[in-house]
Amino acid sequence: MRNIITGIAMLLFVMLTLTGCETDNKTLLTDDVWTFQNMTTDSEDDNIIALVTLGKALLTDATMEFQEGGTYILTSPLVEEPSTGEWQLIGEDQLILDPDGEASSTSNIETLTKDKLSYTETFVDGQMNTYKVTTTWTR
Numbered sequence: 001m002r003n004i005i006t007g008i009a010m011l012l013f014v015m016l017t018l019t020g021c022e023t024d025n026k027t028l029l030t031d032d033v034w035t036f037q038n039m040t041t042d043s044e045d046d047n048i049i050a051l052v053t054l055g056k057a058l059l060t061d062a063t064m065e066f067q068e069g070g071t072y073i074l075t076s077p078l079v080e081e082p083s084t085g086e087w088q089l090i091g092e093d094q095l096i097l098d099p100d101g102e103a104s105s106t107s108n109i110e111t112l113t114k115d116k117l118s119y120t121e122t123f124v125d126g127q128m129n130t131y132k133v134t135t136t137w138t139r
Contacts, residue, residue, distance in 0.1 A: 025092050028112050029066040034137035036062040043131035052133055064137055072097065095119050107135075115139050 039056040041048060062076040066087055074083040085099035090106075098104035107119035117137040124130055 025089055025109070025112055026068075028114060029087075029089070029117070030068045031114070032139050034064040034066075034117055034139060036060065036064070037136040037138045039133065039135050041131055041133045043125070043129075043133075045125055045129075045131070048125060048131060055133075059135075110134065111136075 036059040039052055039059065041052045043049060043052075058078055059076060060078075062074060065073045065075075067073070070086050070088060072085055072087045074085075076082075083099055085097060085102075087098070088096040090096060093109045095107045095109055096104055097107070105121055107121045109117070109119045111118040115138060118134060120132050120134045122130055122132050
């Protein structure tokens, strides 16, 4: 009888421990489709602000689906064909997006939860000043 009680206690401990674990970032990315929320910059350059505003407008109501095989699909109501490419996580906080036929980008993940994805890319402008662009997606 004592072995049965010990076995049940161990089983309960293992079940509680496993269900209490946080989901890894890959699973959080691929779990469902993301909807574009916002794009911001810390730049004070009017041209960069205008480009980010244009990017924000083009992504309005866009969705992003990270697939488990390492590909992604970006769909925007303003573009007839979806954009596709490959994605990769480096560690827990770097996201590489490699669009088909375009240059890849590396972002630092600021927030990744079940309901929110936010990542920041760092760029250099024509005067060699760095600036950041943060993109946010929600579910």
